[in-house]
Amino acid sequence: MKLLMVSVGSGHYAVAADAVVQIFDPALERGFVPDGGSGEIVRAGARHRVAALPAARTRPAGTGSRLYLVLDEKTGRCVLPIDSAEAIQEVPGTAIAPLPSFIFAGERRPFRGIFFDGRGPRLLLDVGALA
Amino acid sequence: MIAGEAADLLTFRIGPARAALPLSIVREVVQAPAIVEVPGSHSQVAGVTLRAGVAVPVYDLLIHTPLWARPEEMAVAPGRRSSAQHLIVCGFGEVLVGLLGEQTDFLEGSAPPETTTRSETIRPEYLRGHLRSGAEEVALLDPAKLFASLGVPDGGRPPATEDEGEEDPAGR
Numbered sequence: 001m002k003l004l005m006v007s008v009g010s011g012h013y014a015v016a017a018d019a020v021v022q023i024f025d026p027a028l029e030r031g032f033v034p035d036g037g038s039g040e041i042v043r044a045g046a047r048h049r050v051a052a053l054p055a056a057r058t059r060p061a062g063t064g065s066r067l068y069l070v071l072d073e074k075t076g077r078c079v080l081p082i083d084s085a086e087a088i089q090e091v092p093g094t095a096i097a098p099l100p101s102f103i104f105a106g107e108r109r110p111f112r113g114i115f116f117d118g119r120g121p122r123l124l125l126d127v128g129a130l131a
Numbered sequence: 132m133i134a135g136e137a138a139d140l141l142t143f144r145i146g147p148a149r150a151a152l153p154l155s156i157v158r159e160v161v162q163a164p165a166i167v168e169v170p171g172s173h174s175q176v177a178g179v180t181l182r183a184g185v186a187v188p189v190y191d192l193l194i195h196t197p198l199w200a201r202p203e204e205m206a207v208a209p210g211r212r213s214s215a216q217h218l219i220v221c222g223f224g225e226v227l228v229g230l231l232g233e234q235t236d237f238l239e240g241s242a243p244p245e246t247t248t249r250s251e252t253i254r255p256e257y258l259r260g261h262l263r264s265g266a267e268e269v270a271l272l273d274p275a276k277l278f279a280s281l282g283v284p285d286g287g288r289p290p291a292t293e294d295e296g297e298e299d300p301a302g303r
Contacts, residue, residue, distance in 0.1 A: 011168065053170050097186040099179060100226070102282050103172045110171050114179055114186045120165045121181045 001093055003124065005086040005117065006069070008053050012122050014115075015069065017088055019127040021077070022070040041068070041079060051078040051130035053110060073127050080130060091115055096124055139239055140262070142269055143219060143232030146193045147204075148252040151238060151262065151269045152221065152230075160235050161218045173282055177231060180218065187220060189229040190281050197280050200254050223278045224285065238264055 002017035024043075026032045033042035040047045051071070069080040096113040112126040139154040159182075166178040166189050177191040193213035196202035215231040222228075253270045257277050262269040279285065 011170070095184075097181060097184055099169065099186050100188055102284055103169060103176045103179070103188045105171060105173045108171065111169060114167060114181055116181060121167045121179070123167055123169065123179075 001091060002088055003091050004069075004088050005122070006082045007084045007086065008082050011053070012086075012117075012120075013053075013111075014089075014091070014117070014122055014124045015071070015080070016124075016127055019071050019073055020069050021072045023085055024068055024070070025066065026068060035081075043079075049076070049078040051080050053080075053125075071127050071130065073130075078130065080125075089117065091117075099123075139237070140269075140271070141219065142236045142238050142264060143217065143230075144234040145215070145232055146213065146252075149264070149267050149269045150192075150232075150253065151271045152219070152274060154237070156221045156223065156274055158220045158222050158227065161220065163216045164218050166218075175281055180229060182220060182227065185227055187227045187229045188283075189218060189231060191215075191231050193231070195281065198253055198257055198277070200252055221274065221278075223274065223283055226283060228278060228281070228283055236264075238262070238269070 003014040004017045004020055005012065005014050007013070026034065026041075029043055031042070031044060035041050035050045039050055041050055042048075048070070067082050067085060069082055069085070071078055071080055096115040098113045099109070099111055101109065108129055110126055110129050111123045113124045114121050115124065116122075140151040141154050141157045141160070142149060142151040144150075161180075161182075164180045164182075166180050168178045169176060172178075172188075175190050175192075175195040177189045179186050180189055181187070191213050192198055193215070213231055215233040217232050217235050219230045219232050219235065220227055221230065253272075257273055257280065259271045259273045262271055275285075
């Protein structure tokens with residue numbers, strides 16, 4: 001499967017590339033209204049729900065994300081703030097090890113598994129759980 | 132380990148304590164593996180590492196406050212991980228569990244542990260007893276009670292492998 005490698009804070013993650021509709025830079029968007037704590041952004045007059053990783057929520061105040069991914073899943077469309085999009089990589093499904101469910105503190109599991117990206121282990125985001 | 136029998140142990144340091152586990156449950160000891168933090172996981176989970184294609188959860192016992200008699204005296208600040216460089220991979224039933232530790236050592240054919248409680252650091256409910264290794268006291272951990280307190284399910288659960296996992300991470 002094709003995966004888009006992204007960075008959020010100090011974390012390195014991957015997202016299924018076919019779930020990514022668009023990558024945009026908020027600095028280049030006219031009428032862009034950032035998330036002011038409402039959990040939404042406004043882009044081109046439309047509201048989009050922001051799906052943030054726990055790590056991103058703990059980002060120091062004033063250090064906004066550089067890019068947004070527009071994600072489309074069965075459950076709906078949302079945007080994911082990221083710091084950088086690095087590459088698209090083909091990763092066989094057999095190379096992705098599922099994470100044990102008992103490590104998660106809540107019902108929501110934002111990650112589907114872990115794989116070796118050639119440099120080190122990387123977590124695969126569960127877009128369905130984010131969207 | 133059967134009560135009254137000598138057993139081989141793996142000893143290691145966690146913060147102020149020297150602890151031991153039965154060698155029979157230890158699969159491997161790895162120095163400084165790549166550990167990925169998992170946002171949204173329990174506070175005692177330091178992250179996950181990959182071992183032979185299996186995602187192994189890594190636990191930091193130093194920040195696992197139920198283990199310690201006086202957790203407020205632990206040197207690690209909340210939200211920070213210990214600096215231990217060894218990963219002790221244990222088999223608990225069919226689940227693999229990683230524990231961070233340092234100064235790992237092999238203790239061959241140790242005498243049965245004394246059941247009297249002397250440890251001032253680790254809570255007695257997580258111990259099978261105490262041993263002597265040279266001048267040092269070693270707290271023999273009870274794996275079942277320790278892993279249960281970490282949230283690891285008891286034995287029968289299948290390991291999180293790609294072939295046998297309950298969920299296909301590739302979404303097939």
